[in-house]
Amino acid sequence: MDPATRDFWDARYAAAEGYLFGEAPNAFLAAQAARLQPGLTALAVADGDGRNGVWLAQQGLSVTTTDVSPRAVDKARALAARRGVALDARVADLATWTWPEAAFDVVVAIFIQFAPPPARDLMFRRMAAALKPGGLLILQGYRPEQLAYGTGGPGQVENLYTEALLRSAFADLEILHLASHDSDLDEGAAHRGRSALIDLVARRP
Template sequence: MPDWDAAYRNAAEPLFGGEPSDFVREVVTRPDFRANSALCLADGDGRNGRWLAEQGLAVTAIDLSPVATEQALSKDKAAGVSVQRLTGDLADWKFSLKDSWDAVFLIFLQCESRVRNCIATEACRHLNPGGWFVGEGFSVDRAEDDLLGPKHSDLLYDTADLEKACSGLQILEAGTTLVELHEGVRHQGRAAIARFLAKR
């Protein structure tokens, strides 16, 4: 696994850009999307959480890297928004019984599938009625070898796994699309992207 503290500390430019994921923007601008609060898992230096806060949502964000979190807080301040940012390993994360959100965003969380699926299941339990679960990452369905993304297959996203993890939710979208990414220094090039959208 990458040393994310070193990666963020040594990056001359934002690793994944300053704009939200296209899929995050697409979901939030749907005419039927309604949310006042959101949880962002693995928010890095904050591009998705910050944009959601700019849209008026009360955002909680969690990331493994203290360096990324510190950078995110600095960028939040510069943008004039407030995000509750927490640092911790999602493999060991325990939600409080009182925690609940209108939307959960799991965007490019790079970890073992077991951890990712467990945290997705747990996060879904904390969705409010009518809440949204949004997942995106590099797909296991890679038709070409030279696509972006981790080479270790267990770090890739399988929407079938997310369907199981989010059992009980209405699946609105689950599939893989080939896209050209232009997000910071790490996401530049063609990629097979798994996108998953479900609603309680």
């Protein structure tokens, strides 16, 4: 694990009052509840301090959640304990983590735009490979127009998503939903205000 990356995210989670991105799930993820069923297995990629992984567990899914920050993972475990759900929360550097293959019914990736293009492309391939046949990928991120809003996300345009980029990256999956929109976020201190968003739901054949 890159110590500088770990220390950067540890410091961000330590400085936050409460939970950096709030305790409620991402709104787009919560809107996909009808696609989820109790008993499914799920992977929450780079889930920070656990809001999305814990919500998935509350829906009855068996959830593995990862983050590079030990402090964030500790907070995720604490949130799960308060909500009375089980959560397999792991400290993981996604560049070196041994990703399970064909292991999950659902892979959730919400605002994971910390990776530059080469690392992102590899991560996207591993996310798709982690899905079981018929498994769902649920992803939300920022578009390049987000730089003008400045209400969250990375400052590097190359880390942001377009519809063409996602269609190409997940060309082997069946696209069920792909939409660009500008909407208001209220997700803790880090994601708040008008935002340029892109949503994806895709299924592994």
